[in-house]
Amino acid sequence: MTAQSTVPIQGRWSCNRRDFGTVLWVSFLGACFGSLIIFGLLDPEAMTGAWTEKWDMGREWGYTLGFGFLWMVSFVASVLTIYMVRTGPCSSYAAGLDLQRPVAEKKPASQDVPGLKDGKVVGHDKT
């Protein structure tokens, strides 16, 4: 299939950008919740000395690093999840419908959207 250039619609995020934003935000929420539970049960001061002999980091840094770590872990998990979901078969696969799925014909956005040309609104009053 020949790649046809599509004209992006102003103000809209691309799929990748939206995925990235969602992953960043949801893993942030997950890290917030995780930090609440972990640091409700564990005193970050207990970490000092265990693996930071020369650095008496104090609780603030303990909380910060713990949160950062949780954010990173949940970010990686979320990225992998969205990647696996996006690149894997969809719900119709089990029903065998993927075999009959017609190949989508890509059209420039200006053909799809009435009143839009080259990503800009044209006077639809006349239509």
Place this chain on the structure above:
Amino acid sequence: MTKHDAGKKDVGLIQSEAKIYARLVKGKFQNLRNISLWILLGLFYLLPWLQMDGHQALLFDLPARRFYIFTLTLFPQDFVYLALLLIIAGLSLFFFTALAGRLWCGFACPQTVWTLMFMKVERMIEGDRNKRQKLDKSPWNANKIIRKSSKQFVWILIGMITGFTFVGFFTPIRELWGMITTFSLGPWETFWMIFYGFATYGNAGFMREQVCKYMCPYARFQSAMFDKDTLIISYDDERGEPRGARRRSDDPAEKGLGSCIDCTLCVQVCPTGIDIRHGLQYECIACAACIDVCDQVMDRMGYERGLIKYTTEHAQTHKETHVMRPRMIIYAVLLTALVAAWAYGLATRTPMRAELIRDRNALYRELSDGRIENVYTLSIVNMDRHDHDLNMVLTDLEGGEIDMDKELSVAAESTEQFILRIRAPRSVGKGGRTIHLKITAKDKQDLEVLADARFFLPTSGL
């Protein structure tokens, strides 16, 4: 495609991210929202300044790991109360959503509350919908510069005050104010004040309904809690259609029209920019602005109110609405049980904890007088706001005796450790046994805790 349809489709497809100019609306539900706004903002901005027992009444001291909640001081050991409180909050959200839809979104969510405040400021400085639209379209002149910069100034000021107050829940706010006036703020306080201030400014000033539409997980899954008896805001299709403009004196029946005069005011007042006449949409935060404005239009036209109203799916299809239904009863029973357990736990909570830990280096030691000695560390956490001198009684060990390294007393809100040498005659028995320590405050007899540990004696006689 008709002209009308084309216009509708374009709005949905292209202008979904366009700036929304919500028109000012007054009415019953907006009054309720304003009351809710002032109460919640008042609580947020004023509570940190309240003092109790010589310190801040509400303070979440994370560096010291102490939560001061009015007369209560919570320690990390009280984590279960916090966990229960979170579960209760979550369950309440389920309960109220099933009962009355997105009540939380429309009236109590911080995103809504701060957005409402920022919009009030915007309206005061730039004027209502039409004036704001005109101002945005006009070229930059003195009037536009003054209005836009004044708005930004007030927004940033509110953001800064909000950031400061937020940090004031975690660092004593009076000290924080002192630090600001003497320019001696620490890096943590500075970072969080700027971060939270900026988040408020960005979320309430610019992102507004985008937060509800794209960022809020609750907005996405709340419909799963809905059923046909849940209160929703809905347009009465049957009564409203076919919609159309008419003169006040016209008889709609004669013209073949419904009650909707197609004034689009319901769209103009909507903070998320949707048209409620298209049916229930996930963007709707249930602020009821469309109900208020439509009621006013109906009054002016001399029609019955309630073309847009709080209703249920059952009511719309002329069926009976049930408030008491299985899911409501299950939520209510669970919620009552959890709240009762939480309140009972807090009311009967002993503000002291004791732990007796055996010295792991030696099982026991034989003294020259033939007695057997076990060594322990006694750790006492005093969560009370007063110092306490303590009494200690040893039970389950005949002839047992305690030797301690220091006076048994614990200062307010602190943890103290003591080395205990417990001695008993060999005749007490053989092998291990559990001993109990009863610790009582001298000045408060009902302040009593128990600690237990194993006491070891030789298994065979020498």
